[in-house]
Amino acid sequence: MKKLEVKNVSKSFDGNPVLKDISIELKRGELVCLLGVSGGGKTTLFNIISGLLTPDRGQVLLDGKDITDQPGHISYMLQKDLLLPYRTIEDNAALPLLLKGVKKKEARLQVSPMFSQFGLEGTQKKYPSQLSGGMRQRAALLRTYMFSKDVALLDEPFSALDTITKSSMHKWYLNVMQQIQLSTLFITHDIDEAILISDRIYLLSGSPGEIKGEIIIKEPKPRRDDFNLTAEFLEYKRKILTLL
Amino acid sequence: MLKRNIPSVTAVAALLIIWQSVCSTGLIPSYMLPSPIEVMHAFVSEFPLLLENSAITLQEAFIGLILGVSIGFFAAVLMDSFNVLYKAFYPLLIITQTIPSVAVAPLLVLWFGYEMTPKIVLIIISTFFPVTVGLLDGFRSADKDAIGLLRSMGAKRTQIFRYIKFPSALPQLFSGLRIAAAYSVVGAVISEWLGGFGGLGVYMTRVKKAFAFDKMFAVIFLISAISLALMALVGFAEKKCMPYRNTDKKGENT
Ligand SMILES: Nc1ncnc2c1ncn2[C@@H]1O[C@H](COP(=O)(O)OP(=O)(O)OP(=O)(O)O)[C@@H](O)[C@H]1O
Ligand SMILES: [Mg+2]
Numbered sequence: 001m002k003k004l005e006v007k008n009v010s011k012s013f014d015g016n017p018v019l020k021d022i023s024i025e026l027k028r029g030e031l032v033c034l035l036g037v038s039g040g041g042k043t044t045l046f047n048i049i050s051g052l053l054t055p056d057r058g059q060v061l062l063d064g065k066d067i068t069d070q071p072g073h074i075s076y077m078l079q080k081d082l083l084l085p086y087r088t089i090e091d092n093a094a095l096p097l098l099l100k101g102v103k104k105k106e107a108r109l110q111v112s113p114m115f116s117q118f119g120l121e122g123t124q125k126k127y128p129s130q131l132s133g134g135m136r137q138r139a140a141l142l143r144t145y146m147f148s149k150d151v152a153l154l155d156e157p158f159s160a161l162d163t164i165t166k167s168s169m170h171k172w173y174l175n176v177m178q179q180i181q182l183s184t185l186f187i188t189h190d191i192d193e194a195i196l197i198s199d200r201i202y203l204l205s206g207s208p209g210e211i212k213g214e215i216i217i218k219e220p221k222p223r224r225d226d227f228n229l230t231a232e233f234l235e236y237k238r239k240i241l242t243l244l
Numbered sequence: 245m246l247k248r249n250i251p252s253v254t255a256v257a258a259l260l261i262i263w264q265s266v267c268s269t270g271l272i273p274s275y276m277l278p279s280p281i282e283v284m285h286a287f288v289s290e291f292p293l294l295l296e297n298s299a300i301t302l303q304e305a306f307i308g309l310i311l312g313v314s315i316g317f318f319a320a321v322l323m324d325s326f327n328v329l330y331k332a333f334y335p336l337l338i339i340t341q342t343i344p345s346v347a348v349a350p351l352l353v354l355w356f357g358y359e360m361t362p363k364i365v366l367i368i369i370s371t372f373f374p375v376t377v378g379l380l381d382g383f384r385s386a387d388k389d390a391i392g393l394l395r396s397m398g399a400k401r402t403q404i405f406r407y408i409k410f411p412s413a414l415p416q417l418f419s420g421l422r423i424a425a426a427y428s429v430v431g432a433v434i435s436e437w438l439g440g441f442g443g444l445g446v447y448m449t450r451v452k453k454a455f456a457f458d459k460m461f462a463v464i465f466l467i468s469a470i471s472l473a474l475m476a477l478v479g480f481a482e483k484k485c486m487p488y489r490n491t492d493k494k495g496e497n498t
Contacts, residue, residue, distance in 0.1 A: 050396045072398025082393045086411045086488050095407070099399050127488040147397055 002064070003028045003183040004074075004151050009048055009058030011041070017208035018044050022058070024185075024202055024211065026151065031177060031184045033194040035240065036204030042187045043079055045209070046153045049185070050076040062151065077144040079155040079187075081136045083128035089139050090115075090124040096147035111146060117172065118142045119165070133160040138169070145176070154186040158193065170197050174222065195236045196228060203243050213243045278458035283465070286458035293447065294466055300443040301436065302470065304360055305428040308367025313424060315368060316375030323376075324383040324409070325401075337377060345370045345427075349435050358439045367431040371424035378420030382413025418482040425474040433467055 051071035267279035436445025
């Protein structure tokens with residue numbers, strides 16, 4: 001069942017083509033990764049899918065319905081953490097609830113049990129400037145989670161984390177995805193990360209961005225702990241490197 | 245806090261001592277430059293009168309400030325929401341800011357008479373600009389990506405204003421307010437000078453006619469003290485409204 005479908009999307013900025021005829025899809029519960037060089041138009045594609053940008057051509061469909069140009073249907077974690085500097089971490093995390101009209105007290109009550117899961121205990125009353133880069137990123141992820149749509153776009157969500165925290169966030173995220181039937185499209189520069197957690201990987205070439213290839217990771221989920229040391233893993237990696 | 249102020253306090257004290265010694269030696273006749281002690285005496289003996297007149301001046305300053313700030317706020321919001329209005333009025337705002345309020349004040353007296361109206365109008369005119377311009381620049385400084393984030397969460401325009409634009413403009417709003425607070429007292433005094441029935445400006449013209457230099461100095465100090473107090477009030481409100489600004493340095497070690 002197709003959850004999200006991007007059909008023949010093209011976009012240029014001031015005459016420079018950035019995306020050329022992109023068609024990708026995301027099935028329910030799937031985690032799909034977009035891998036590509038810097039400046040290849042990945043963020044631009046996310047801005048189009050989330051409805052922040054209008055494509056020159058093409059459509060975005062959610063559950064078969066056209067949502068091109070309509071923000072508000074998809075959880076989107078932008079590349080910058082964009083925590084509001086003048087709000088405490090709990091009020092930043094509660095922002096999606098506040099926007100929906102939930103009262104402040106109630107919204108704080110709803111986010112507070114999530115803090116330990118995101119490794120953010122004790123930061124509720126702090127301001128973003130008081131947190132480390134990795135903590136800020138997790139706070140931004142928590143905020144995205146609180147928006148609770150069933151499709152999530154994550155633009156380099158774990159890039160500021162160390163390897164150990166990253167791998168525990170991966171486990172946690174895959175678990176959450178399963179529990180709430182979340183479908184995720186995410187961007188990364190990290191090939192290992194892409195192979196480790198994705199069901200499928202789209203390879204995007206640069207200027208203009210075009211889908212170069214699609215790689216299906218057949219390894220069943222949850223993945224074994226030593227998957228990244230296996231021959232299959234290296235085989236996937238080699239394939240990606242030759243295609244990029 | 246106290247330590248930081250030591251140099252400035254010392255400088256002021258030194259200045260007062262020099263002033264006092266210049267007067268005590270009779271270098272400058274006391275009817276032209278009264279000594280600090282004489283000024284203190286004048287301040288104490290005139291205190292009831294000064295208080296009475298300050299009340300009038302402060303009342304005008306507050307009414308004018310509140311109206312000026314509110315008008316400035318609405319003007320800024322309107323100009324920010326409708327780009328046409330921004331394009332039409334922003335240059336005009338900047339141009340009108342170059343007209344000194346002292347030049348307009350006599351006109352206002354001719355139009356509105358000697359009551360409170362011309363004073364309040366002058367204060368509105370002079371406080372509205374710094375607030376409007378500060379807010380407009382603040383609104384424009386709001387992070388485009390943060391606005392995108394809120395849009396992606398389906399936020400309405402009013403919510404984007406409340407959660408992003410307004411808080412982003414707070415620092416500029418407070419700089420504008422600080423200027424406006426100082427202008428409001430000066431504006432009130434100037435327009436009282438030009439005609440009125442009470443207030444520190446009227447008191448000033450009276451003591452000037454009597455060549456009472458000591459009282460003149462007393463009222464000058466009082467006016468600057470009032471301006472400083474108002475600005476301190478704005479600074480206090482600023483700290484209260486932006487607690488996150490005080491945490492920046494402490495945050496480094498967490
Ligand atoms: N609003 C815009 N106006 C003009 N050009 C833009 C705009 N947004 C992006 N671009 C250009 O489009 C190209 C793709 O940018 P994009 O941010 O989508 O790349 P990316 O794949 O996300 O890169 P990275 O991996 O570094 O984040 C870049 O050359 C960028 O300069
Ligand atoms: Mg990007």
